[in-house]
Each structure stands twice: as C-alpha cells, then as structure tokens.
Amino acid sequence: MSATTLGIYIHIPFCAKKCDYCDFYSLAGADGARMDDYLAALLRHMRETAALTGKNSSKTGGWSADTLYIGGGTPSLFGAQRVKKLVSAVKSLWNMPKSAEITMEANPDSLDFQSMRKLRKAGVNRLSIGVQATQPGLLASLGRIHTGEQAADCVRGARRAGFENISVDLMYGLPGQTTEMLFESINTVKEWGVTHLSLYGLKIEDGTPLAARNVSLPDEAEQADQYLSCAGLLKSLGFGQYEISNFALPSYQSRHNLKYWTLGSYIGFGAAAHSDFGGNRYGHVRDIDAYIAGVKSGDAVIDEISRISPLERAGEYIMLGLRTARGVSGNEYTRVYKVSFDAIEKKLEKFEKYGLCERTAERWHLTPKGFLVSNRILSELLESKVDGALAP
Ligand code: SF4
Numbered sequence: 001m002s003a004t005t006l007g008i009y010i011h012i013p014f015c016a017k018k019c020d021y022c023d024f025y026s027l028a029g030a031d032g033a034r035m036d037d038y039l040a041a042l043l044r045h046m047r048e049t050a051a052l053t054g055k056n057s058s059k060t061g062g063w064s065a066d067t068l069y070i071g072g073g074t075p076s077l078f079g080a081q082r083v084k085k086l087v088s089a090v091k092s093l094w095n096m097p098k099s100a101e102i103t104m105e106a107n108p109d110s111l112d113f114q115s116m117r118k119l120r121k122a123g124v125n126r127l128s129i130g131v132q133a134t135q136p137g138l139l140a141s142l143g144r145i146h147t148g149e150q151a152a153d154c155v156r157g158a159r160r161a162g163f164e165n166i167s168v169d170l171m172y173g174l175p176g177q178t179t180e181m182l183f184e185s186i187n188t189v190k191e192w193g194v195t196h197l198s199l200y201g202l203k204i205e206d207g208t209p210l211a212a213r214n215v216s217l218p219d220e221a222e223q224a225d226q227y228l229s230c231a232g233l234l235k236s237l238g239f240g241q242y243e244i245s246n247f248a249l250p251s252y253q254s255r256h257n258l259k260y261w262t263l264g265s266y267i268g269f270g271a272a273a274h275s276d277f278g279g280n281r282y283g284h285v286r287d288i289d290a291y292i293a294g295v296k297s298g299d300a301v302i303d304e305i306s307r308i309s310p311l312e313r314a315g316e317y318i319m320l321g322l323r324t325a326r327g328v329s330g331n332e333y334t335r336v337y338k339v340s341f342d343a344i345e346k347k348l349e350k351f352e353k354y355g356l357c358e359r360t361a362e363r364w365h366l367t368p369k370g371f372l373v374s375n376r377i378l379s380e381l382l383e384s385k386v387d388g389a390l391a392p
Contacts, residue, residue, distance in 0.1 A: 006063045010086055023207065035079070044295050046090065074106070076115070080118040101255045103128055104126070111154055127166050129168050129169070133174065141174065142171070151168075167196035167198060169197075196239075224372050276308075286303070328364055344381050
C-alpha cells in the first residue's frame with residue numbers, strides 16, 4: 001500500500017509557432033535533436049526524484065501517482081515515441097494504479113491518427129485539445145495555425161483511436177466574437193463528441209503580438225454576458241461546471257487539475273514546471289537549455305522555492321476551493337488550519353445577498369455570477385482570513 005497519492009506534471013515547452021496572445025513558456029520550432037536532449041534530461045530528472053519518492057524508495061514506501069499530465073507548449077509536437085517513453089518511465093518509477101488518469105495536451109495541427117493510436121496504446125487515456133474557436137476568422141486573429149476542419153478531424157480521430165475522455169479548450173472575449181459564434185463553437189465540439197470543455201477569457205498580455213496590434217475586445221459587460229450565457233448553454237447540454245473555467249459531463253472532471261484546486265501533492269518536471277510537495281512549492285528555471293544543463297551536471301534546476309506556512313495554506317484553501325463548484329467548508333477549515341471561519345462566513349453571507357455565492361449543507365460555493373468577479377471576492381475574503389487567524 002502506498003504512502004499516499006500525487007500527481008505528476010511534465011512540461012513540454014515546444015510549439016510549432018507562438019500564438020499571438022501567448023505568454024506561456026514555450027519556444028517556437030521543432031528541433032528533433034533538442035527534443036531528444038530535453039527528453040533525456042526529463043528521464044534523468046524523474047529517475048533521480050523517484051529515488052526519493054517512487055516505488056523503490058525505502059524512505060517513503062513509495063508514492064502512488066494516480067494522475068499524469070503532459071502539458072505545454074505543445075506535447076503533440078514532441079512526438080508519440082517520446083511521449084511513450086515518458087509514460088513508461090512514470091509507470092516504472094512510481095506506483096501507478098490501472099485507473100490512473102493520463103492526459104496529454106495536443107494541438108490539431110500536430111496530432112495524426114497513427115500517433116493517437118500509439119499514444120492510446122502507451123496508456124494515454126485523456127486528450128486535451130487546443131481548439132479555441134471553430135470560426136476561421138477568429139482562429140486567424142489569434143495567430144493559431146490550425147483550421148476548424150483539422151480540429152474536427154482531430155477530435156473525431158481521437159474517438160476512433162479509442163479515446164473516450166476528450167477535452168477541448170475554447171476562448172471567449174475575442175475581438176469580433178459574438179455570443180452566437182461561441183454557441184456555434186460549443187454546439188460543434190459537443191457534436192464531435194467531447195466530454196470536457198475548458199472556457200478561458202482572452203487576456204491581452206504585455207509583450208505579445210496581440211498587445212502590439214492594439215485590438216479592441218468586447219467590453220466587460222459583453223464578456224460577462226458571453227461567459228454566463230456559455231455556462232448556461234453548457235449546463236443545458238449536460239456539462240456541469242465544476243470550476244471557474246471547466247465544464248464536464250458526469251464523471252469526466254479532470255482529476256489532475258482537481259489536485260491543484262484541492263491542495264493535493266504534485267511534482268513537476270521540465271523547464272518552468274511547478275511542484276507542491278512535502279510542504280514546499282517550487283518552480284524550475286524557465287529555460288530549456290538551462291534545465292538540460294542543470295540536470296546533466298547535477299546543479300539545481302530549481303529557480304524559486306518557498307515553504308508554505310499553515311496560515312498561507314489556509315488562504316490557499318479558500319482561494320483555490322472557491323474556484324471549484326464544491327467550494328469550501330467552515331468546519332474543515334477550522335479543523336485543519338485551526339483558525340476561525342467566522343469573519344469569512346460573515347462576508348460570504350453578504351455576497352450571498354447579491355447572488356454571488358450559495359450555501360449547500362455546510363459548504364459555500366460561488367455561483368457562475370460569483371465566478372465572474374471571483375478576484376474581487378477572494379481578495380476581500382483573504383483579508384478576513386488574516387483577521388480569523390489573529391482572533392483569540
Ligand atoms: S500552442 Fe499553446 S503554448 Fe503554444 S504558443 Fe499557442 S497558446 Fe502558447
């Protein structure tokens with residue numbers, strides 16, 4: 001029996017081309033030799049970490065990795081053979097139950113049917129596909145290189161290759177996008193047979209080509225209307241909202257991502273990957289070459305590390321828990337973090353009057369309207385958290 005469970009994240013920072021809005025850490029261009037070096041570094045780093053946490057670790061008795069998430073960047077560009085090696089390594093180094101969720105992110109322009117079959121055979125059982133929109137004009141305005149037809153082929157092909165659990169990303173608040181277009185995209189991907197949908201609002205990040213173009217987005221009220229209308233449509237299609245940006249058919253919620261929002265343990269590998277393990281949160285260098293060199297030479301690849309105090313954990317419990325439809329429990333909060341929930345509850349009661357949150361049994365959760373203004377709600381609540389901690 002394993003000590004406990006963790007999620008493993010592997011970051012693949014390669015993309016065919018940078019999209020016009022993206023400020024994630026990834027490099028444009030598919031250089032096979034560099035990918036091989038990166039793969040070697042990932043495998044070595046995993047072996048070293050598994051010596052302390054994996055199934056042969058005498059120290060811990062071995063953690064069980066019940067989720068693996070290969071994200072990016074564009075993992076489908078990394079190639080099925082390399083991904084297969086990563087999945088095999090995780091399976092051989094950590095206890096991994098047969099029911100483990102193994103997700104890979106993909107873009108429609110870099111995932112063909114044969115690769116999907118190989119990936120499915122290797123154990124990948126969930127795909128998260130970057131569709132963003134189904135209208136060619138919107139895709140072009142984002143600098144995406146795939147077409148709506150490629151996206152349709154990709155999702156339909158994934159189903160034929162044996163994937164039952166398929167998520168797509170869509171975006172709202174795009175320049176020139178209307179609610180009708182969003183509805184069309186949602187209905188289309190539903191038709192393709194997806195089981196999970198992530199809906200993100202476009203943010204213009206400094207330094208991106210989109211910021212330089214000075215485009216005008218739908219105003220705040222229109223974006224709010226788009227978000228709420230989409231949440232309503234998804235609900236009517238059977239996709240329950242379980243997090244601010246995430247919707248799923250029953251039993252298709254992302255188990256890996258839920259670990260982030262419920263303060264589960266996870267270990268990340270690769271440049272710019274983050275971990276929360278053993279009471280520490282740490283991140284790796286945001287540089288592929290520095291990561292490869294660091295792993296090779298045995299130098300630290302950790303760029304930032306912080307010990308999370310119980311009071312900070314209490315804040316995270318509120319902040320992350322209220323991102324989810326499951327919400328937070330006052331009893332749990334007080335029992336685990338030994339701080340009063342009273343001040344937070346008082347504020348939640350105030351927000352309840354405006355329809356921003358609801359209480360079900362003894363748990364509090366935000367409504368879709370509350371999700372929209374969650375940043376404002378959370379910053380008010382976090383002030384109360386400090387008050388609560390200081391209360392006698
Ligand atoms: S594919 Fe994804 S990670 Fe790569 S540039 Fe586009 S948005 Fe960024």
